[in-house]
Amino acid sequence: MNILEKIIADKYREVAERKSLIPVKLLEKSIFFDGKVVSMKKYVTDPEKSGIIAEFKRKSPSKGLINGAASVEQVSIGYMQAGASALSVLTDQEYFGGSNEDLKTARKFNFCPILRKDFVVDEYQIIEAKSIGADCILLIAAALEPEKLKSLAYFAKSLGLEVLLEVHDGEELEKSLNDGVDLVGVNNRNLKTFDVSIDTSLELVSAIPSSFVKISESGISDPKTLIELKKAGFDGFLIGENFMKSSRPEQAAYNFIKEFKKLAASELSEV
Numbered sequence: 001m002n003i004l005e006k007i008i009a010d011k012y013r014e015v016a017e018r019k020s021l022i023p024v025k026l027l028e029k030s031i032f033f034d035g036k037v038v039s040m041k042k043y044v045t046d047p048e049k050s051g052i053i054a055e056f057k058r059k060s061p062s063k064g065l066i067n068g069a070a071s072v073e074q075v076s077i078g079y080m081q082a083g084a085s086a087l088s089v090l091t092d093q094e095y096f097g098g099s100n101e102d103l104k105t106a107r108k109f110n111f112c113p114i115l116r117k118d119f120v121v122d123e124y125q126i127i128e129a130k131s132i133g134a135d136c137i138l139l140i141a142a143a144l145e146p147e148k149l150k151s152l153a154y155f156a157k158s159l160g161l162e163v164l165l166e167v168h169d170g171e172e173l174e175k176s177l178n179d180g181v182d183l184v185g186v187n188n189r190n191l192k193t194f195d196v197s198i199d200t201s202l203e204l205v206s207a208i209p210s211s212f213v214k215i216s217e218s219g220i221s222d223p224k225t226l227i228e229l230k231k232a233g234f235d236g237f238l239i240g241e242n243f244m245k246s247s248r249p250e251q252a253a254y255n256f257i258k259e260f261k262k263l264a265a266s267e268l269s270e271v
């Protein structure tokens, strides 16, 4: 069993447990349930913004503990002040040290799109995402059969949520892309082996139809890489560890975005 298979098997168990503890009817009573969704698509493609989706991630199976002390309130507010377009909050507890509470806290303090970063395998988690104030959910091609992925995407749409489809190669893209999807993320990290390469994004970008917003995910640690990815056609960039490994993630994001804007002003002016 590779790590992704293990996470997914555990997730099915976790969801079954949560379902029996908190019924859907209760989730639907949340103040967020009828609230308006802030569009990730719109914020990420806004030319006035950086396109960066800054992630709050305490630990990961590939890196172990990244930051055990960070406060979601301080970091999420700081990320947005630094010039991020949107937030991504890990809610998986077992492997990533996150929680629904983390996302609710981020929601309380920020008016921006928030991606619920988790391993969605069931409609229940999509209702839950809405009930905690998320605007967008992640669906991972490597973890879901295409038909199931499509029905989950449609279900998310029916609740007004946006959908980020995550792929790692051309085959996943071809079999999993459907019209319930809003944004396509190319994960530079192979979730089965943890190998990371930006080339994954560069090689796949031209295969993504132009109607989808394009995001490059993972392993980005240099503002120069953003310029390269932007030139290749990416609208958005999902960055976690490079910020979170700092004792002041929001300060790391500020420095990174400042440098990116400087580079963009000279290198992208002719684009």
Ligand SMILES: O=P(O)(O)OC[C@@H](O)[C@@H](O)c1c[nH]c2ccccc12
Pocket: 055, 057, 117, 118, 166, 187, 217, 218, 219, 220, 238, 239, 240, 241, 242
């Ligand atoms: O920390 P990084 O290398 O900047 O990566 C962020 C994000 O892309 C990564 O956390 C991620 C991408 N897809 C996922 C799926 C589940 C959990 C986590 C992820």
